[in-house]
Each structure stands twice: as C-alpha cells, then as structure tokens.
Amino acid sequence: MDKLISRSAQLDMLRRGFSRRSLARAAALLGAGAALPFYNEPALAQLSNIGRLPPDAVKINANENPLGPCPEALEAIARAARNGGRYQYEETSDFVNLLASVEGLKPDHVMPFAGSSDPLHRVILAFTSKTQPLVMADPGYEAGQRAAAFVGSQVIRVPLRKDYAHDVRAMAAAHPTPGVFYICNPNNPTGTVTPREDIEWLVKNKPAGSIVLLDEAYIHFTEEPAGSDLVAAGKDVIILRTFSKLYGMAGLRAGAAFGRPDLLEKLRGFSAGALPVTGMVAASASLRVKNLVPERRKYLREIREDIFEWLEKNRFSYVPSVSNKFMVDVKRPGQEVVREMAARKVYIGRVWPAWPTHVRVSIGTREEMEKFKAAFLEVMS
Amino acid sequence: MDKLISRSAQLDMLRRGFSRRSLARAAALLGAGAALPFYNEPALAQLSNIGRLPPDAVKINANENPLGPCPEALEAIARAARNGGRYQYEETSDFVNLLASVEGLKPDHVMPFAGSSDPLHRVILAFTSKTQPLVMADPGYEAGQRAAAFVGSQVIRVPLRKDYAHDVRAMAAAHPTPGVFYICNPNNPTGTVTPREDIEWLVKNKPAGSIVLLDEAYIHFTEEPAGSDLVAAGKDVIILRTFSKLYGMAGLRAGAAFGRPDLLEKLRGFSAGALPVTGMVAASASLRVKNLVPERRKYLREIREDIFEWLEKNRFSYVPSVSNKFMVDVKRPGQEVVREMAARKVYIGRVWPAWPTHVRVSIGTREEMEKFKAAFLEVMS
Numbered sequence: 001m002d003k004l005i006s007r008s009a010q011l012d013m014l015r016r017g018f019s020r021r022s023l024a025r026a027a028a029l030l031g032a033g034a035a036l037p038f039y040n041e042p043a044l045a046q047l048s049n050i051g052r053l054p055p056d057a058v059k060i061n062a063n064e065n066p067l068g069p070c071p072e073a074l075e076a077i078a079r080a081a082r083n084g085g086r087y088q089y090e091e092t093s094d095f096v097n098l099l100a101s102v103e104g105l106k107p108d109h110v111m112p113f114a115g116s117s118d119p120l121h122r123v124i125l126a127f128t129s130k131t132q133p134l135v136m137a138d139p140g141y142e143a144g145q146r147a148a149a150f151v152g153s154q155v156i157r158v159p160l161r162k163d164y165a166h167d168v169r170a171m172a173a174a175h176p177t178p179g180v181f182y183i184c185n186p187n188n189p190t191g192t193v194t195p196r197e198d199i200e201w202l203v204k205n206k207p208a209g210s211i212v213l214l215d216e217a218y219i220h221f222t223e224e225p226a227g228s229d230l231v232a233a234g235k236d237v238i239i240l241r242t243f244s245k246l247y248g249m250a251g252l253r254a255g256a257a258f259g260r261p262d263l264l265e266k267l268r269g270f271s272a273g274a275l276p277v278t279g280m281v282a283a284s285a286s287l288r289v290k291n292l293v294p295e296r297r298k299y300l301r302e303i304r305e306d307i308f309e310w311l312e313k314n315r316f317s318y319v320p321s322v323s324n325k326f327m328v329d330v331k332r333p334g335q336e337v338v339r340e341m342a343a344r345k346v347y348i349g350r351v352w353p354a355w356p357t358h359v360r361v362s363i364g365t366r367e368e369m370e371k372f373k374a375a376f377l378e379v380m381s
Numbered sequence: 382m383d384k385l386i387s388r389s390a391q392l393d394m395l396r397r398g399f400s401r402r403s404l405a406r407a408a409a410l411l412g413a414g415a416a417l418p419f420y421n422e423p424a425l426a427q428l429s430n431i432g433r434l435p436p437d438a439v440k441i442n443a444n445e446n447p448l449g450p451c452p453e454a455l456e457a458i459a460r461a462a463r464n465g466g467r468y469q470y471e472e473t474s475d476f477v478n479l480l481a482s483v484e485g486l487k488p489d490h491v492m493p494f495a496g497s498s499d500p501l502h503r504v505i506l507a508f509t510s511k512t513q514p515l516v517m518a519d520p521g522y523e524a525g526q527r528a529a530a531f532v533g534s535q536v537i538r539v540p541l542r543k544d545y546a547h548d549v550r551a552m553a554a555a556h557p558t559p560g561v562f563y564i565c566n567p568n569n570p571t572g573t574v575t576p577r578e579d580i581e582w583l584v585k586n587k588p589a590g591s592i593v594l595l596d597e598a599y600i601h602f603t604e605e606p607a608g609s610d611l612v613a614a615g616k617d618v619i620i621l622r623t624f625s626k627l628y629g630m631a632g633l634r635a636g637a638a639f640g641r642p643d644l645l646e647k648l649r650g651f652s653a654g655a656l657p658v659t660g661m662v663a664a665s666a667s668l669r670v671k672n673l674v675p676e677r678r679k680y681l682r683e684i685r686e687d688i689f690e691w692l693e694k695n696r697f698s699y700v701p702s703v704s705n706k707f708m709v710d711v712k713r714p715g716q717e718v719v720r721e722m723a724a725r726k727v728y729i730g731r732v733w734p735a736w737p738t739h740v741r742v743s744i745g746t747r748e749e750m751e752k753f754k755a756a757f758l759e760v761m762s
Contacts, residue, residue: 052471059467068466077465081458081659085449085629086440090433114495114634117654125651143653150650248466251658253495269531270506272524273498276657277632278462 065248073282114253116242128153132179139352141188164192168202184215189360191321220246254283344375441743446629454663495634497623509534513560520733522569545573549583565596572702601627635664725756
C-alpha cells in the first residue's frame with residue numbers, strides 16, 4: 001500500500017475516518033486500474049466508495065473543469081431547487097428549444113439527457129448488434145465498449161493516424177456491415193482533432209446502414225467547426241454534447257443528442273423518467289451567458305500552453321492537444337507513474353492499453369498544474 | 382378551445398408570450414389525453430412544451446408534494462452545486478450506504494437511480510419478453526406499459542379487488558409464464574393498500590422465473606410495512622423507491638431499486654453515466670432529518686381527512702386513499718371534468734380507461750384544496 005498512497009496521505013485519511021481496510025481497497029483499485037477492461041470515468045465511482053480524496057488533492061484525472069458552473073447557473077439551480085417538489089418539465093423543454101436555436105437545429109432534432117454518457121450508451125445499444133460492430137479509434141474513449149458488451153457487439157479498434165486524427169479511411173474499410181463509427185472530436189484521451197473534411201468523407205463513404213456518432217464533449221475547447229450542420233442536413237449522424245466539460249457541470253448532469261428524429265426515436269425506449277431540473281436550468285443559464293465559451297476556452301488554452309512549454313523545456317514527450325487534457329509519454333509503464341503521482345496527492349488519469357507508456361493528464365488551475373509539475377519532476381527523475 | 386382553457390386564462394397566457402397556436406396545441410393535448418395509450422406523468426412533458434401554467438394555477442395533477450424539498454436538502458444542493466464541476470461519485474456512494482443502513486440492507490442490495498421511473502422501465506426491459514408478460518393491476522400506474530411495448534411484451538391487466546387491493550391470486554393465475562408482477566403499494570391512482578399477507582402470498586406462490594416488482598413510491602404516506610425485509614431475505618423481489626413524493630424532490634431526481642445483487646445486475650446494462658449530485662446529496666440530507674417522514678405524513682393526512690369529510694358532506698363518491706392522491710367518481714366522462722376544472726385553473730390528474738368516470742386528484746396545500754373545492758362544486762353542479 002505504501003507505494004500507492006503516501007504515509008502522510010494515509011494518516012490524513014485515517015484521521016478523516018477511513019478504515020485501514022478501505023485504504024487497502026483504494027490502493028488495490030489504483031493498482032488494478034490498468035488491467036480492468038472497462039476502467040473509465042464511471043469506473044472511478046468504485047474508487048470513490050472508499051471515501052473522499054484528501055482535501056488538498058490535485059484532481060486532474062477525470063477531465064473535469066476546475067472552474068465549475070458559472071454564477072448564472074448556480075443562481076438558476078437555487079431557484080429551481082426551491083421549486084424542486086415539481087417535475088418542472090417545462091425547464092427541459094426550454095433547454096431543448098434554446099440549445100436547438102443556438103445550434104441552428106429544429107427542436108425535434110435535439111433530445112435532452114442528463115449528460116452524454118446515457119445517449120452514448122443508448123446509441124451503441126440501438127445501432128450495433130452481433131453482426132454490426134462498433135468501430136472506434138485506438139486510443140479512444142472506451143465507454144461505448146460496455147454498451148457493446150451488453151448487446152454482444154464486436155468492437156473494432158483502428159489506430160489513430162500519425163497526426164493523431166481518426167483514420168477514417170481505415171475505419172470505413174474495417175468491416176462490411178458496421179453499426180456505429182464512433183468519432184470523439186477532439187478525441188479523448190489525446191485531445192487531438194479529426195479534420196472536418198475527414199468527417200465529411202466518412203459520412204459520405206461509410207457503408208449504408210451505419211451511422212456516425214460524433215462525440216463533441218470537448219468541442220468547445222477548440223476553434224474547430226462543430227457538426228450540427230451535418231445533422232441539420234439530414235445525414236446519418238448523431239452528435240453528443242455534454243455540459244460536463246467546458247461548462248463545468250460534470251456533477252449536475254445535462255447534455256443532449258442531436259440527430260434526425262427517426263434516429264433519435266430509436267434511443268427513447270431504453271429508459272424513462274424526468275431529467276434533473278437543476279441540470280436543465282443550469283445548462284440553459286450557461287447557454288445564455290455571452291462569451292462564456294470563448295473566455296473559458298482562452299483560460300484553459302493559456303494554462304495548456306504554459307504546461308506544454310514546461311514539458312518541452314524539460315524534454316518530456318507529449319501529444320499536442322487542443323483540449324482540456326493531454327497525453328504524456330513517461331517511457332515506462334504508465335500505471336507506475338499514476339501510482340507514484342497519487343502518493344504525492346496528484347491524481348492523474350489512466351493509461352490506455354494501446355499506449356502503455358502514456359498517461360492522461362487533465363488540465364486544472366494554474367496552481368494545480370504547478371503542483372503537477374513539482375510532483376512529476378520528482379516521479380520522473 | 383374555449384371549453385378547455387378559459388378566456389381569462391388564455392389572455393393570461395398570451396400576455397406571458399404564448400402564441401395562439403401553442404394554446405390551441407395545449408387544448409388539443411388536454412382533450413386528447415384520455416385517448417392516448419400512454420398518457421401518464423412523463424407524457425405531461427408534451428403539454429409543458431406550450432409553456433408554463435398560469436402563476437395562480439392549482440397544480441394537483443402529478444402527485445407532487447407542494448412542500449418541496451426540506452431546508453436541509455436545499456443547503457446540501459447549494460454546497461454540491463458550487464462543486465458541480467466535479468462528478469462527486471462519492472456522494473452517490475454515501476447515498477447508497479445511508480439508504481441501505483436505513484432500510485436494513487447491505488449496500489450491494491441498493492442500486493441508486495435518478496428517481497424510480499428509470500429502474501421501473503429497466504425492470505420491465507430485463508424481466509419481461511414476448512413470452513413473459515407484465516402482470517399489473519387495473520387501474521394501476523401505466524409507466525411500465527411503455528417499456529413492455531418497447532420489448533414487445535404483453536401486458537395483462539387484472540382488476541383491483543372490491544376493497545381496492547391488488548388481486549394477487551388472480552394475478553398469479555393470469556399467465557403460465559409471467560415475467561413481472563407489478564404491485565404499486567399504495568397503488569397509483571387509487572391510493573389504496575395491498576395487505577402485507579397478500580404480497581407475501583404472491584412472492585411465495587408466483588410461478589418460478591418471475592419476479593415481484595414492488596413499487597413503493599408512496600409507501601411513506603402510510604403506516605404500512607415496507608417490503609425491504611423481503612429483499613434482505615433474498616426473495617425474487619425488486620423494490621422501487623423515489624424521493625419525488627413524500628420527500629418533495631420530483632424535479633431533483635433521486636431514487637433507488639432494492640434487490641438481490643444478481644437481480645439488480647440485470648438492470649445495469651441499459652444505460653450509463655453519473656447521477657445528478659444535487660439529487661444525491663438532497664436525498665442523503667433528507668434521510669438524515671429526524672421525523673421528516675412522520676411529520677410530512679401527518680401534514681398530508683390532515684388535509685386528506687379534511688377533503689374526504691368535505692366530499693362526504695357533499696355526497697361525492699370517492700375511493701378511500703391513504704396516499705397523496707385520491708379518485709373521485711364524477712358520474713360522467715371524467716375528461717370533461719378535467720377540462721372544466723382546467724378552465725378554472727385547477728389542474729387535476731387524468732382518467733383511467735378502466736374507470737372512465739373517475740378522475741385522480743393529487744393532494745395539495747390547504748389553500749390549494751380550498752380552490753379545488755370551489756371549482757369542483759361549480760363544475761359538478
């Protein structure tokens with residue numbers, strides 16, 4: 001256990017009421033992480049079962065936004081919560097209408113969700129099958145794999161190109177009857193962009209009967225064009241959006257799927273129930289704040305540029321991300337570095353099997369990244 | 382349209398920015414309600430698309446709690462929202478552990494959800510099929526029907542007994558290979574109880590391979606024993622709980638399914654994603670408030686007793702509910718009365734096809750029920 005969580009951190013946690021047994025469990029989970037097939041954001045919930053991280057932990061492991069929700073969102077939440085005895089379906093309708101108008105879509109092309117994990121999961125359930133695989137990038141965001149496993153669909157992983165874009169030509173050729181082409185743009189974990197012309201090429205040239213699932217969870221961090229116009233044009237495209245990232249609402253839950261009504265309709269049957277009104281009103285309030293996106297994009301970009309400059313100065317090898325996380329090559333089993341960083345209370349992201357010596361690091365505040373730098377130098381020296 | 386929404390209410394709505402076309406749509410939906418196969422709480426969302434109800438509307442149509450969340454829940458929401466940039470999975474774990482300890486269950490027998498509609502839907506998806514029907518009461522809560530339709534399962538409706546309990550013997554005999562026996566206790570819409578010994582009889586005598594789905598959304602309004610001990614004893618029972626009703630958290634979304642881990646595991650694959658932290662912390666805070674349940678139960682009971690006394694005095698025929706809603710027999714097509722009440726800005730619940738002359742009325746505040754009385758006398762005279 002000593003290797004995983006420092007003695008002082010252990011003492012801290014014991015003082016705060018965690019048992020030695022739960023600490024051992026935490027250490028085991030941290031260690032086992034890389035080997036688990038579905039070790040992704042939701043799987044971190046397991047880790048959380050042991051209790052909270054130390055209060056001075058640097059949490060740059062889950063692509064969260066340290067800025068949190070904007071003040072306008074917090075005000076909206078307080079109002080909606082006071083009226084929380086009511087379902088307030090009208091707030092969900094308002095959110096749909098507002099988001100549709102922002103994106104230039106008809107409201108019936110926007111389906112609201114509590115985040116984007118749910119529609120991601122449902123798209124895989126609805127559009128893949130034993131004979132229609134999920135085709136995705138490697139490394140890519142793995143959450144869809146769990147849905148594929150549930151319906152018994154094959155998952156075909158196609159390596160990213162050398163420029164870290166999705167290799168759409170190789171993806172299109174990967175299987176004769178694909179179900180879903182999953183493109184996360186910018187990609188998670190690499191934070192790299194797949195050019196618009198490649199996405200258009202795939203939409204045009206993919207085998208009939210398949211759809212392109214364009215996960216734009218991180219699109220707001222870039223200046224890249226979003227894909228909403230492909231949906232408006234009636235293409236076989238479903239787009240995922242979340243308010244968890246740039247909008248700083250990971251815990252509050254708001255998101256949407258954009259698509260033709262006939263495609264969205266296939267997602268409806270897997271679940272039911274009202275959406276959290278707190279997430280809906282916070283999302284609407286955030287959409288109404290002028291300049292929120294460019295200001296937060298700039299904030300993040302400056303910290304990212306600073307950390308990249310520092311990595312270069314210290315001759316570390318990294319992938320040039322345009323998002324709120326990046327991959328750095330630690331030139332040894334990444335999981336060792338994850339553990340040694342955690343022992344210094346700096347919690348970085350996980351390792352992808354395809355790139356075993358890279359670790360994913362989310363971008364926190366300037367202060368948090370200074371702590372990252374100090375710990376990383378120690379661990380890497 | 383005049384028959385559906387009063388002229389002054391129309392003017393009110395027009396002044397608040399609703400178009401004449403959206404008013405017509407609202408009127409059409411109100412009118413069509415009784416005929417729609419799945420006209421239930423979530424379907425009200427459609428209605429909400431036309432905008433908000435007038436500010437002085439009496440909203441006793443969705444079994445909401447006019448008290449809303451308790452102050453402790455609101456405080457917890459404010460704290461969690463400020464930290465809303467983080468997923469805060471640990472709050473969901475805390476909620477599970479706390480609820481499990483309150484119910485005398487192991488934490489692995491409690492699966493958290495954003496309300497109980499989601500697990501209700503998933504249980505039907507997981508445990509019914511084309512050859513294993515859903516068996517439910519008539520009238521009963523219809524939400525499960527939509528899930529059954531999605532998987533192509535038959536729905537068998539068994540009339541309530543004369544004492545308004547579920548007829549568990551007739552339900553058990555209804556089909557040779559049932560999938561799910563759905564028992565809402567107390568029942569929605571009738572607010573009536575199925576005695577514990579009947580539930581035990583069904584659990585013991587149901588055909589093998591089926592499960593009993595015990596929906597306890599309204600259990601806190603009664604003094605009836607809950608079914609948690611059946612789950613603890615390892616029976617083929619899944620229990621649904623929600624914080625939408627007594628706890629006044631309909632818009633905030635928190636709930637749970639209780640069951641053996643092997644049963645709960647079957648629900649997992651249909652969706653994914655973090656739960657709204659605002660709902661989780663509000664639920665935990667509510668569970669920690671001593672006497673919240675008995676105090677709110679008493680508040681509701683006193684208003685219910687008053688309205689029943691008034692109904693008797695005025696010789697109206699009603700079903701003796703022990704919950705936060707009741708059925709009253711209007712001796713003519715119920716939908717007419719729903720419309721005429723709405724024209725007086727008193728929005729009551731819907732009509733069940735099995736009981737076409739009954740309307741469901743949720744119990745609001747004393748002030749709201751006085752407005753109900755006045756409007757009801759007008760409409761019924």
